[in-house]
Amino acid sequence: MSALPRASGLGLISCHVCGLVCNAAADELDHGMACPRCGCALHRRKPASYTRTWALLIAAFIMYIPANLVPIMRTASLNDVDDNTILSGVVELWVKGSPDLAVIVFTASIVVPMLKFLVMGTLLVSSQRRTNWAQPERAKLFRLVELIGYWSMLDVFVVSLLTALVRFNLLSLVEPLPGVIFFGLTVVLTMLASMSFDPRLIWDGRDTND
Amino acid sequence: MDTTSPDALQICEYCDTVYRRRTLARGEAAYCVRCQAVLERHHGLSVNAMLALVLTALIVFVQANVWPIVTLGLNGQYSSATLWGTIIQMWQQQAQVVSVLTAATLFFFPLLKMLSLGWLLWFSRQGRRAPGFVPIMVTLHYIGPWTMSEVFVLGALVAIVKAHVYFDVVADPGIYAYAALTVLITIFASVDLRKLWDLTPETPA
Numbered sequence: 001m002s003a004l005p006r007a008s009g010l011g012l013i014s015c016h017v018c019g020l021v022c023n024a025a026a027d028e029l030d031h032g033m034a035c036p037r038c039g040c041a042l043h044r045r046k047p048a049s050y051t052r053t054w055a056l057l058i059a060a061f062i063m064y065i066p067a068n069l070v071p072i073m074r075t076a077s078l079n080d081v082d083d084n085t086i087l088s089g090v091v092e093l094w095v096k097g098s099p100d101l102a103v104i105v106f107t108a109s110i111v112v113p114m115l116k117f118l119v120m121g122t123l124l125v126s127s128q129r130r131t132n133w134a135q136p137e138r139a140k141l142f143r144l145v146e147l148i149g150y151w152s153m154l155d156v157f158v159v160s161l162l163t164a165l166v167r168f169n170l171l172s173l174v175e176p177l178p179g180v181i182f183f184g185l186t187v188v189l190t191m192l193a194s195m196s197f198d199p200r201l202i203w204d205g206r207d208t209n210d
Numbered sequence: 211m212d213t214t215s216p217d218a219l220q221i222c223e224y225c226d227t228v229y230r231r232r233t234l235a236r237g238e239a240a241y242c243v244r245c246q247a248v249l250e251r252h253h254g255l256s257v258n259a260m261l262a263l264v265l266t267a268l269i270v271f272v273q274a275n276v277w278p279i280v281t282l283g284l285n286g287q288y289s290s291a292t293l294w295g296t297i298i299q300m301w302q303q304q305a306q307v308v309s310v311l312t313a314a315t316l317f318f319f320p321l322l323k324m325l326s327l328g329w330l331l332w333f334s335r336q337g338r339r340a341p342g343f344v345p346i347m348v349t350l351h352y353i354g355p356w357t358m359s360e361v362f363v364l365g366a367l368v369a370i371v372k373a374h375v376y377f378d379v380v381a382d383p384g385i386y387a388y389a390a391l392t393v394l395i396t397i398f399a400s401v402d403l404r405k406l407w408d409l410t411p412e413t414p415a
Contacts (some may be wrong), residue, residue, distance in 0.1 A: 018351070021217070021228075134246075153358055156311065160299075202225070
């Protein structure tokens, strides 16, 4: 057992919302306690964290499949119509002479969502098995996902802006296609998933007594 | 635990480890020994400085929304877009979900955040808690992760580069205002808003 005291072992609880440290005996908590400072419900761990995170992550993954397969944007001009998926948009950016931006978009739209699925899946499985394996690294991965998660909205904003800008009637038009909706929902659902995961569960290994 | 009051303690929100609170000097930050998360960071911004930053951000935000972001030219025709033009266009093009997401993350949440912070800080200059302090603080906590202006700036840059292949591109004042807003957001990002709870005394309701 590590020498660092944990709140759950001391009968203390920190409010999820305002961070206030409260004294909380186990029996009081069962009847539902509110934070004396901000009035939000106090919990030792986020309620039903595993169930919620799994549900949101699976929903996000279901949305992620059409997000990649269905085109996100149509470019129409006088003599041709060109539908782009997320990946073909990255390729186009690379070929048309901006490999640096192509790398940024590839990271935000493809690497970050994939990383989120992998990391959140790993965190869920390992924490549910109450393993003590690589705890500091898993904690770091969680904070990374939390930090970079919302940058995936990049492609959604690109499509929106191009749709509003490229309005030259017959000459040239950009329209959003359903893929962009699925992609936007994927980003929102993965953000909700990482918010409902309680990182303290990573440290609730076998040798803690709660 | 019997000798220390909970106020003197601090709990790492990432791993539940309990620490005694310490006063940090300028430039110092406290890290959790167990999980290396930041417990607390000293920031030198006074209430007045924070309020000034929020007001500046609010002015810049208005500019970013009023002026067009980019103008495209094709054979003598010109087309430009503002943020709200973008939101309305997406709604009309059957992408209402995206339209609502964009309006929330780029307009309503950032605006709500700046207005409520301005409100809270204005009162804490006088050492008082603003009316509605508690619900506003709770709201700020929940909308925190849902403001995405800085992502939009990068998105605009990508859109410009993509459009540049086919069109003449003119960057408009809106994009510069957005760039300035990103800088202000970055300065403000290091401020832990939870500090506001300790800044003003609790008054009986």
